[in-house]
Amino acid sequence: MNKIKVGIINVTGYAGVELARLLSQHPEVELTSVTGRSTAGKKLGEIFPHLASLDLMIQTELSEVDLAFSAMPHQQSAEEVIPLLNRGIKVVDISADFRLKDETEYPHWYNFTHPTPELLKEAVYGLTELYRAQIASARLVANPGCYPTGAILALAPAVKAGLIEPDIIIDSKSGVSGAGRTLKLQSHYSEANEDTTAYALAGHRHLPEIIQELGMLSPGQSPEITFVPHLLPMTRGILTTCYAPLVSGKLPLNEEGEEELKQLYQDFYMGEFFVKVVELPPHTKHTWGSNFCLIHPTIDHRTGRLIVVSCIDNLVKGAAGQAIQNMNLMLDLPETTGLKSPAIYP
Amino acid sequence: MNKIKVGIINVTGYAGVELARLLSQHPEVELTSVTGRSTAGKKLGEIFPHLASLDLMIQTELSEVDLAFSAMPHQQSAEEVIPLLNRGIKVVDISADFRLKDETEYPHWYNFTHPTPELLKEAVYGLTELYRAQIASARLVANPGCYPTGAILALAPAVKAGLIEPDIIIDSKSGVSGAGRTLKLQSHYSEANEDTTAYALAGHRHLPEIIQELGMLSPGQSPEITFVPHLLPMTRGILTTCYAPLVSGKLPLNEEGEEELKQLYQDFYMGEFFVKVVELPPHTKHTWGSNFCLIHPTIDHRTGRLIVVSCIDNLVKGAAGQAIQNMNLMLDLPETTGLKSPAIYP
Amino acid sequence: MNKIKVGIINVTGYAGVELARLLSQHPEVELTSVTGRSTAGKKLGEIFPHLASLDLMIQTELSEVDLAFSAMPHQQSAEEVIPLLNRGIKVVDISADFRLKDETEYPHWYNFTHPTPELLKEAVYGLTELYRAQIASARLVANPGCYPTGAILALAPAVKAGLIEPDIIIDSKSGVSGAGRTLKLQSHYSEANEDTTAYALAGHRHLPEIIQELGMLSPGQSPEITFVPHLLPMTRGILTTCYAPLVSGKLPLNEEGEEELKQLYQDFYMGEFFVKVVELPPHTKHTWGSNFCLIHPTIDHRTGRLIVVSCIDNLVKGAAGQAIQNMNLMLDLPETTGLKSPAIYP
Amino acid sequence: MNKIKVGIINVTGYAGVELARLLSQHPEVELTSVTGRSTAGKKLGEIFPHLASLDLMIQTELSEVDLAFSAMPHQQSAEEVIPLLNRGIKVVDISADFRLKDETEYPHWYNFTHPTPELLKEAVYGLTELYRAQIASARLVANPGCYPTGAILALAPAVKAGLIEPDIIIDSKSGVSGAGRTLKLQSHYSEANEDTTAYALAGHRHLPEIIQELGMLSPGQSPEITFVPHLLPMTRGILTTCYAPLVSGKLPLNEEGEEELKQLYQDFYMGEFFVKVVELPPHTKHTWGSNFCLIHPTIDHRTGRLIVVSCIDNLVKGAAGQAIQNMNLMLDLPETTGLKSPAIYP
Secondary structure (H helix, E strand, O other): OEEEEEEEEOOOHHHHHEEEHHHHHHEEEEEEEOOOOOOOOOEEHHHOHHHHOOOEEEEEEOOHHHHHHOOOOOOOHHHHHHHHHOOOOOEOOOOOOOOOOOOOOHHHHHHHOOOOHHHHHHOEEEHHHHHHHHHHHHOOOEOOOOOOOOHHHHHHHHOOOOOOOOEEEEEOOOOOOOOHOOOOOEEEHHOOOOOEEOOOOOOOOOOHHHHHHHHOOOOOOEEEEEEEEEOOOOOOEEEEEEEEEEEOOOOOHHHHHHHHHHHHHHHHHHOOEEEEOOOOOOEHHHOOOOOOOEEEEOOOOOEEEEEEEEOOOOOOOHHHHHHHEEEEEEEEOOOOOOOOOOOOOO | EEEEEEEEEEEOHHHHHHHHHHHHHHOOOEEEEOOOOOOOOOOOHHOEEEEEEEHHHEEOOOOOEEEEEEEEOHHHHHHHHHHHOOOEEEEEOOOOEEEEEEEEHHHHHHHOOOOOOHHHOOOOOOOOOHHHHHHHHHOOEEOOOOOHHHHHHHHHHHHHHHEEEEEEEEEEEEEEHHOOOOHHHEEEHHHHHOOOOEEEOOOOOOHHHHHHHHHHHOOOOOOEEEEEEEEOEEEEOEEEEEEEEEEEOOOOOOHHHHHHHHHHHHHHOOOOEEEOOOOOOOOOHHHHHOOOOOEEEEEEEEOOEEEEEEEEOOOOHHHHHHHHHHHHHOOOOOEEEEEOOOOOOO | OOOEEEEEOOOOHHHHHHHHHHHHHOOOOEEEEEEOOOOOOHHHHHHOHHHHHOOOOOEOOOOOOOOEEEEEOHHHHHHHHHHHOOOOOEEEEOOOOOOOOOOHHHHHHHHOOOOOHHHHHHHEEHHHHHHHHHHOOEEEEEEHHHHHHHHHHHHHHHHHHHOOOOOEEEEEEEEHHHHHOOOOOEEHHHOOOOEEEEEOOOOOHHHHHHHHHHHHOOOOOEEEEEEEEEOOOOOOOOOEEEEEEEOOOOOOOOHHHHHHHHHHHHHHOOOOOEEEEEOOOOOOHHHHHOOOOOEEEEEEEEOEEEEEEEEOOOHHHHHHHHHHHHHHHHHHOOOOOOOOOOOOOO | OOEEEEEEEEOHHHHHHHHHHHHHOOOEEEEEEOOOOOOOOHHHOOOOOOOOHHEEEOOOOOOOOOEEEEOOOOOOOOOOOOOHHHHHOEEEEEOOOOOOOOOHHHHHOOOOOOOOHHHHHHOOOOOOHHHHHHHOHHHOOOOHHHHHHHHHHHHHHHHHHOOOOOEEEEEEOHHHHHHHHOOOOOHHHHHHHOEEEEEOOOOOOOOOHHHHHHHHHHHOOOOOEEEEEEEEOOOOOOEEEEEEEEEEOOOOOOOHHHHHHHHHHHHHHOOOOOEEEEOOOOOOHHHOOOOOOOEEEEOOOOOOEEEEEEEEEEOOOHHHHHHHHHHHHHHHOOOOOOOOOOOOOO
């Protein structure tokens, strides 16, 4: 049986190498081509010894494949992706280049003019649980950012149900791998170890994505979102804590209300393999290395606020894993293929 | 010259041992007596090799001292402290036993009936920057909790100035030492490492303390506070991120407003040695091992919300350091004596 | 198709839970029964949320299975294992209870008299690469200790080839999970974080195992081994650095000698899926979560000493993974079944 | 009273910034001038917020001082230091440029020809405990490397006493700050975290320094030293484990021999404030942030080998602290001035 051929553009970042790891275990597709910039001409196993068995040479150009993942930085990704689409290759783009529907957001948030605004309309936002049908028939999927994945999954049921006022605080805590493999002082071990900090207080690039998607879920309302990301001394994981006032009278502010809330979340995610509504506050470690998202909704009885905590592995459900989940749909494979591994604990 | 004699009740917890470290460098007082429970009869240096030079035996009962620190757990601390006060010894209590003014809070939050409600009125809440004068003349100081220290210092200027609506979210991130030296699964290395989680979503014991103190600063208003603590994979440090709606019209939602805000904070903390209003989001590592609190107030232009981030070392400004700051005042010593060391970095 | 039924005794330690994780992904066997002590009666997913999908109740007694893993502490493990053998159940014992051939070692190193010395002869030492054939036909396999796995694999080719004098230094560095899930001060986060120490300088329990096995490889010689384990602030991984004088004249002390040495190691491990002889000093992270062992042999030109560095994940190749590798052989399944996942990086 | 003026060349590396921290607390000297390369013109507190109170501008050239520390990289340090000496300024050089007595070692190990070989004879090797008198009258002190400090202090008593054969294995484990503040992949958080590795197996630059100094202690013998450094996932600390065969008959291989050994070490270090011979295997954490070196010598009874474990904070006793210890001597101040702080724990 011939496996479906897939490739990775820019395999040497953390999203790229995680894609390679997950694809190496996928039973239905074969990773046949990977590209890199400074590392072209080297064996993949030279750079990443744990992938030595893949026996792939890093190339400058992608070979013929059925589907490609782009793990390029923004702006450059669009430049790589457009020709691939023209060659008839399906693409899952892990960059931000096709996530925002409004082209005017790109100059503001990403400092470039989008080269193909028409593709923004065509591209499907790849939060699988929300756009499953459209993803299945898409030729271009914009894989969500790591923070938006955790935040939107945490808030979608409440927003959709009109349970909360549009005054939302999203306080996210991320491991350092989210800052990428490019060397920078904030990711230097002795600086990041035994430290935590808030950053991007003036507005993080993932904010417009969160606003766009939560807005879609509550037409007519424009959510007022404050989003503050934090850097934590760990490699993987994002924990997102969301706060919003409950619409008065929607839920009793007691354990019964909590039960109703939990039921509403469970109904929303019924049948989802990768999203689990959990009884206790989840730990990022419970998702380590896996494609799962754990969500714990609760009520602050004293203040009538909704609190939702979600956990993901930023490199899996927040990047490479969700990209493969989307690929499975695009290739008409069962959505969970190659992604069922539980977290590694401890 | 004879140094003033001080003692520590329950030196073997992390607050106790940090007190011993800081006192060992103090030029005006001498640590002459320390007590412990299971370790009584051992040399302090056997349990804590870094303090071997102190040459103290761990006792069951405190010897005669001029001032005592209690680092006992709540409820037991009151039992130890009351006889000391009766003997005429000044006390800084690091437990929660004298922090809350309303005795009815103790059964609810701490599960015991307070033995001496009259002392709750007398005790001074030891957030030095807010109660300096009262501390100087107190015989009993209730040293604040680690979370309240970071949260109250972050919010006091805004609350006092009537800048924010009383809808406050406090999202705190703490290192594991805050959970103490007592063995528990959540502090087991392989569980806590490379992990983060939210906890006490139904209400943390430090909440009433925060409500009490922020309420004092805005008489007539009852702040609606949601407080969620998080555990981070690091030993020391608390970063607190606070969110609240600005009262409409008080500040322009732009850089000018940010400048005004910063100025208001700087005025509030003018002359304070240990509290610094900083230009950039602070790092917990910038306070590591020191008694400093760094505060960064800013405005979310889009939503009109105040965001304030503060950092402390939970064992120093959040416990032992602030206790010594209070001791200095109670003993009529310069407030910063023995506490001026900068953070250790990296 | 009916899967083969397997069980785990004491699933709640780190070796046990890692067995459950790996078995949950195994295509040919089904984990049908797990036991625990204090946790009996709870669902496995209550204790370990990442395994919630297994839907197993923790029992006090093992149900009927074809093969059982014992992850009990030493002495208690023998008590559990012996009745199982009598019931005709094959056993892989992860404890030390059947590793040592000489029963007189047990009182000395483990402080108990072995209940069934005759089984010590029958039990096969489960270092798969050395005892593959015997394991395949065994009913009782004594899974090696984590340190011995790394040390013996590092030294076996050199010892077997008579390349080194019997003066061996083994300096091992282990992550904290090796100390188990039982609470103890040395594994308390704030103590173990940002710390390293040597321990068991008077003799670690894994030493007799290393002496026994290296002695088997060089009959007539009695290796003089110094073994010092160290605890490192990380969860998983053992890095072992071995030093021994080369027998004079066996290898030129230059790059040519290094090439010969590498070739000798590659020949020794030819065809092995899980043992890789690598060109550069390996990182424990390159084995994280996987069953691989990476070995880097080299020569100190100046002193004529062999240096060999090996890396494993202590919970996988050092415990649960190797146990399943052995199970595969005992059940006549391909040795690598369910174990091929590469390391998770970063 | 006028304080003595001192300066730091290249304050922005980790040794430089640690010097600045320690000097900021020194009662007898004042840090009046610091230089940097890319950061010249900025305030020190901009780069290192914990030092904001120092109120120093980073310069390109050192102002007039009585003594200067050079924290420049090797080769460049000599270029900076020589003119200072000519200006009559005393220098403690933290680089390797004046550590080796034999100029022919520089091209081999450091890849440059030494510009002033005559200064190699004059420079005093700044391991304070071994060269106290010479340091006191020196105008140029070559501060030891971090690894040599731990290794030489661990072995000096045994070597000096002729206790061991000259076959020495030194296995060192260092925190990541030892690799400096310059960005590199091996110090990138996600790479270094939860990882350990051996490096420089072909010969580390600190080896000739160790050979030179241990050779000085045992004239007539040329020690055969294998030195392998390892990188550990922590910021600070070096633990060094040393192994060597005891000269036959020198010590009984039992507890009595251990007592004799300990006594010999205690006698050697009698009166030393910063070196402590300890009863139990020391932890790097017991030296965190302090200038102490803890040493634990013991005997492997089975093999007749000496094992010595030592711990230091690589940035303090291994760099900045020892440099100030030397400065104190050179300025005729009590050796421990400004350096007595105990470790910070936990």
